[in-house]
Amino acid sequence: MSLFTGTSSYYRQYRPGIPDDLAGRLSVYAPDVQPRRLLDVGTGTGRVTEALMPYFTYIIACDNDPDMIATAEEALRPKVPGGTTLSLVTSTAEAFRPPAGWKADLVTICRAFHWLNQAGVLALLDSQVAESGAVAVFADRSFWAAENDWKAAVKQIINDFLGEERRAGGGTFQHHNYPYNEIMEESPFNQVEEFTVPVTRTWNTAGILGYLYSTSFAAPSPVGGPTGGFQDRRAENSPRLLRERHLPREQRVLVRVGRRSA
Template sequence: MTTPAFGGEVSEYYQRFRRGYPPEVADALAAAFAVTHDDVVLDLGCGTGQLTRVLAPRAGAVLGMDPEPAMLAQARQATTEPNVSWLLGADSDVGALLSLFGPGRFAAVTVAQALHWMDHERLFTEARPLLRPGGGLAVVTNGEPLWLQDTAWSAALREVVSSYLGTPLHRTCGTDETSQARYADALSAAGYAVDLRVVEYATTLTVEEIVGGVFSAMSPEQLPDADARPAFTERVREAVTTHGPLREHVVVRILTGTR
């Protein structure tokens, strides 16, 4: 649906409307890699820090790393945890962290909704020396995109957004079974012991939250002009509210590879 450009107003929508993570997700990650307050965790492709902040109480320090300065600016503004730091960088920069931090420095490297933009095979290999024994890498998917869910309101939303963009919506952002299997195979090939944990929760959305979530997945060039956004919101409202209540069942898949 998008290109990997999340600057400008898109980063604001991302911070305001992207799903957060329930504490159970951080608990599962901490259990998978035996994370303690002596450990450092790297959250790669952190965006505005939704997962980074949830991890903070479980570790000694968490480093959020993202290639988009606007995302990190939003993350800093939204974060009060004193043990969180931010670093500008992409997955292609992970190998350089070895000379900066040394081998075995991280208990975990987490990658949430951004892995589909990355060279995951290279990342899995280059991250391994950074991990302490018993540590590992986690691929976290926080539910399916709003426009690809198996509900009537999601199908209606998909029609509105497809019409606006002039193209069908099919990008799964790595949440589909085929992508998950590919990631699991790549983790195994890179020498990790692979496991899967699942956390589920349910929520009810407002139209404003749905529209904000859609805008957070657009590039700045795709965003409707400011004066056109109320009309877009009304189109979404008319399409989805007949299928209310707007309930969402979110399945968080935590694919872990332990060193």
């Protein structure tokens, strides 16, 4: 069972996409060839694929959760430009194999990277990426990382209801102690460029709750669903600042792009 079973509708509605300027910046790492091929690993409901669709003409997006893929199919298929091929595949990153002869000009791995066998997936990608292609790994920070007052209040409610140890489906989340740039530097894509893209997002309480239901640690199944005790606890115990309509969140998307040595 996927760690995100039951979350796809929340994921599509409440998970933010990537900034438009990030999509354009990522696209320049792919060689200007035709067809121009994108592989989006751990696509979820297709937010990254959707943002990059204008820049590529042959896109494969994979995810191990069939509900996520079905949601991505419904959302993305009507938006595919003429002349563009989109293939949505239910597969883990570790098991994915592209069609014979197909090689990506750019691989994107957004928030899924910490769930993967990272070194193993990067090694597999060596045979799936074109000679001049690149692999981009990027993410922003989750609500579990509390760097302002209202996010700290959200984290406290999560801790009160779910405990201090962060869940992940039926287990617990294990942090990686090895920095991603070092993992990439020890992979075939060892020439690593790092940059950040600032982004401001505005949240409200409904959006925060929907986002939490899209996560592996507060998905509906362990916390009782959108009408269960978690929502009741949030409504009863939220401090005043979480009842505000607009909660700004300044953050940054950290991007690492790896290429092979010349």
